[in-house]
Amino acid sequence: MEVFHLAHPLKESLYPREPHVMALGFFDGVHLGHQSLLKQTKRIAEKNKLKFTAMTFDPHPNEVIKWEKDLRYLTPLALKIERMAAFGVDKLFVIKFNLSLASLQPSDFIKQYVLGLQAKHIVVGFDFTFGNKAQGNVDYLQKVSKNNAFDVTVISKQAQNGEKISSTLIRKIVRDGDVHLVPYYMGHQLEVKGFVYISNRHKHEKKKKSEIHIENKYILPAPGVYRVEIKNGNKACQGLFIRYGSSKRNDEISGQIIEMLKGGVAEELTVKFLNKIPFGSMPEYSSNFKEVIK
Numbered sequence: 001m002e003v004f005h006l007a008h009p010l011k012e013s014l015y016p017r018e019p020h021v022m023a024l025g026f027f028d029g030v031h032l033g034h035q036s037l038l039k040q041t042k043r044i045a046e047k048n049k050l051k052f053t054a055m056t057f058d059p060h061p062n063e064v065i066k067w068e069k070d071l072r073y074l075t076p077l078a079l080k081i082e083r084m085a086a087f088g089v090d091k092l093f094v095i096k097f098n099l100s101l102a103s104l105q106p107s108d109f110i111k112q113y114v115l116g117l118q119a120k121h122i123v124v125g126f127d128f129t130f131g132n133k134a135q136g137n138v139d140y141l142q143k144v145s146k147n148n149a150f151d152v153t154v155i156s157k158q159a160q161n162g163e164k165i166s167s168t169l170i171r172k173i174v175r176d177g178d179v180h181l182v183p184y185y186m187g188h189q190l191e192v193k194g195f196v197y198i199s200n201r202h203k204h205e206k207k208k209k210s211e212i213h214i215e216n217k218y219i220l221p222a223p224g225v226y227r228v229e230i231k232n233g234n235k236a237c238q239g240l241f242i243r244y245g246s247s248k249r250n251d252e253i254s255g256q257i258i259e260m261l262k263g264g265v266a267e268e269l270t271v272k273f274l275n276k277i278p279f280g281s282m283p284e285y286s287s288n289f290k291e292v293i294k
């Protein structure tokens with residue numbers, strides 16, 4: 001997959017001039033709703049022998065328009081790029097979302113970012129919005145496509161338990177600690193990447209302490225103890241993750257892979273959250289933790 005990082009106003013020399021079928025949206029989490037949209041886009045592209053592309057934005061519009069600082073993602077950009085590639089996207093357009101892009105009228109967005117990028121067919125969900133004050137919607141897209149050289153396909157609402165599958169809903173599920181529900185909405189467990197540091201500072205505790213620093217921008221579950229799957233290169237094992245969720249105390253991780261790591265070395269890990277282990281109040285976590293990992 002080729003990735004094009006573009007900013008407003010678009011410079012013709014920076015993108016390919018070739019017709020394609022494009023999925024549009026922010027796509028945080030690349031959840032089951034997004035997956036159904038991407039599959040449909042791929043089918044249309046294959047049928048018409050055109051390239052399969054997607055457009056996303058960075059950062060999230062709310063960071064720019066609503067000044068939401070410290071916004072957390074299910075899939076920060078690097079992971080979203082991995083997931084899009086796994087879906088077979090040929091070209092991904094990552095548009096820098098800033099105030100000048102946000103102030104574009106819907107008609108200008110169509111001119112510059114749909115027709116300008118040579119999209120012949122676009123695929124959006126039933127609730128897709130775009131353009132200044134989010135004035136552009138599906139009705140508008142269907143209307144303008146009649147007078148222009150592009151088609152529009154709209155994906156109907158994908159729901160779980162009668163509720164629309166959305167990034168906002170999944171972020172809430174994660175924040176509430178209900179990580180076991182995530183696969184029903186994302187099709188797989190919540191996955192984060194981070195670095196583990198084995199500290200020898202706590203020698204009196206006899207056991208090395210394994211602090212984990214999850215890469216910036218990932219949303220993490222509520223404080224608690226979680227059963228996780230840990231991956232380090234091609235090794236994998238089950239383990240436990242203590243999420244303190246406090247700026248004073250780093251989160252901790254334990255598992256066979258971690259015990260094998262040498263002290264002081266930072267190792268990159270992938271952590272999949274399986275379920276929360278019911279425990280009582282926060283102060284008990286560290287003592288109970290040692291018993292659980294025996």
Ligand SMILES: Cc1cc2nc3c(=O)[nH]c(=O)nc-3n(C[C@H](O)[C@H](O)[C@H](O)COP(=O)(O)O)c2cc1C
Pocket residue numbers: 024025026027061065101102103104109127128129130131132133134
């Ligand atoms: C050109 C453009 C301008 C936008 N301007 C606004 C805006 O003024 N206010 C707003 O709330 N969202 C704005 N958005 C964000 C969209 O409403 C929407 O969140 C974004 O396109 C991602 O779509 P999705 O959330 O349906 O995936 C804009 C998006 C685009 C592409």
Ligand SMILES: Nc1ncnc2c1ncn2[C@@H]1O[C@H](COP(=O)(O)OP(=O)(O)OP(=O)(O)O)[C@@H](O)[C@H]1O
Pocket residue numbers: 024025026027028033034037123124125126127128129155156157158159164165166167168169
């Ligand atoms: N459940 C769904 N069913 C069908 N289409 C969807 C669904 N969720 C998102 N889409 C479509 O996928 C694209 C990307 O959507 P977007 O990133 O806004 O997802 P979202 O989950 O609705 O996010 P948020 O919760 O932040 O509004 C848009 O075209 C949107 O309409």
